[in-house]
Amino acid sequence: MQSADVITDLKQVAAAFDSAIAEAARFMGATAPNPPVGCALLDDEGEILVTAAHHRAGTPHAEARALADAARLGVLHRARSAVVTLEPCNHTGRTPPCSEALRASPVREVWIGAADPHHLAAGGAARLAERPGGMSVHFAAGHPALAAQHESCRALIGPFASRVTRGRCRITVKQALDGQGSMNPPPGRTTFTDSGSLRLAHLLRRATDAIITGAGTVLADNPRFTVRHVPDHRDRAPRLLALCDRRGRVPAAWDAEMRSAGFHVLRVRDLADAPERLAAHGANWAMVEGGPALLEAVRAADMWDDWLTLRHHSDDQHAGMSDLRDLACRSPSPLTVLPEAAALLTSVTPTSVTQG
Numbered sequence: 442m443q444s445a446d447v448i449t450d451l452k453q454v455a456a457a458f459d460s461a462i463a464e465a466a467r468f469m470g471a472t473a474p475n476p477p478v479g480c481a482l483l484d485d486e487g488e489i490l491v492t493a494a495h496h497r498a499g500t501p502h503a504e505a506r507a508l509a510d511a512a513r514l515g516v517l518h519r520a521r522s523a524v525v526t527l528e529p530c531n532h533t534g535r536t537p538p539c540s541e542a543l544r545a546s547p548v549r550e551v552w553i554g555a556a557d558p559h560h561l562a563a564g565g566a567a568r569l570a571e572r573p574g575g576m577s578v579h580f581a582a583g584h585p586a587l588a589a590q591h592e593s594c595r596a597l598i599g600p601f602a603s604r605v606t607r608g609r610c611r612i613t614v615k616q617a618l619d620g621q622g623s624m625n626p627p628p629g630r631t632t633f634t635d636s637g638s639l640r641l642a643h644l645l646r647r648a649t650d651a652i653i654t655g656a657g658t659v660l661a662d663n664p665r666f667t668v669r670h671v672p673d674h675r676d677r678a679p680r681l682l683a684l685c686d687r688r689g690r691v692p693a694a695w696d697a698e699m700r701s702a703g704f705h706v707l708r709v710r711d712l713a714d715a716p717e718r719l720a721a722h723g724a725n726w727a728m729v730e731g732g733p734a735l736l737e738a739v740r741a742a743d744m745w746d747d748w749l750t751l752r753h754h755s756d757d758q759h760a761g762m763s764d765l766r767d768l769a770c771r772s773p774s775p776l777t778v779l780p781e782a783a784a785l786l787t788s789v790t791p792t793s794v795t796q797g
């Protein structure tokens with residue numbers, strides 16, 4: 442692959458990556474089975490002309506959308522660099538190859554945040570580099586000044602990479618605890634966390650493609666699993682809802698109720714099968730919403746990628762303090778690139794330690 446001189450100033454490339462990452466993050470939870478992807482086009486001066494994202498599978502990819510937006514605004518002829526969070530695809534799937542669209546455009550430099558882990562679509566970087574007349578192609582990974590952007594692009598692509606390389610969706614657990622470590626809210630209440638934690642939980646519901654829950658949770662709380670405390674995507678496929686109900690305790694009427702609320706219900710006997718079953722239905726990222734028994738089973742099966750703890754302080758010493766919202770993650774977490782979610786986290790701990 443050609444590795445010609447860098448045309449654009451690295452600070453401007455970093456700013457363009459930040460813009461593309463933020464735009465892509467807005468569509469997390471709407472693009473499955475595709476990943477969220479963002480693209481910015483820059484002019485000769487390194488100024489951003491347009492930033493676009495992939496909205497939903499079957500609609501134009503981020504690169505195609507950015508080129509079309511630039512044409513509509515009459516600035517396409519000024520586009521010299523493309524900054525893309527994911528390697529431009531090199532295949533005809535539901536949409537044509539972005540590598541060809543970029544080759545045919547005025548763009549002469551492409552910056553890539555992360556390689557495409559999907560073997561069917563990969564190879565766009567090499568295809569771009571062999572463009573007659575030249576194309577300067579760069580991966581963020583090779584530039585220390587873009588380390589943060591590379592990490593964010595990896596986080597963005599993480600759930601998709603999990604599905605296409607491991608055949609299982611990424612699993613994020615949400616656990617709310619009171620000051621004494623109990624998961625049970627006081628009698629008469631369904632939650633004890635503060636408004637920030639509630640928002641974070643609903644941002645997570647919105648950004649994920651599926652929810653895994655247990656019979657105990659459904660029978661005790663009958664949660665609605667809908668996104669209510671933050672605005673939801675207007676255009677998304679029905680969300681997947683996996684119910685682990687080994688003993689068949691939840692009546693079939695519940696499935697119908699959930700379907701009419703916009704969910705596609707999957708019943709799974711064995712919790713350990715849920716990540717594969719959901720991935721087979723196109724989910725890249727699932728969150729676990731359950732009670733102590735389900736979460737203990739997730740921990741025992743060691744099947745989580747992120748563990749989000751919402752810890753409420755109700756004791757005298759911390760009276761008036763907001764919740765602590767701690768995230769443990771085993772690879773860069775997509776939650777860290779969701780702007781509002783990242784701002785609500787108290788700490789992020791990368792960990793490869795097996796919790797037991």
Ligand SMILES: Nc1nc(O)c(N)c(N[C@@H]2O[C@H](COP(=O)(O)O)[C@@H](O)[C@H]2O)n1
Nearest residue numbers: 478495502503529530534535536559562
């Ligand atoms: N570079 C890039 N930009 C996007 O906006 C994308 N959605 C993708 N996705 C890649 O292409 C495959 C899907 O292709 P179709 O939407 O079916 O045409 C997907 O598997 C990714 O590898 N890439």
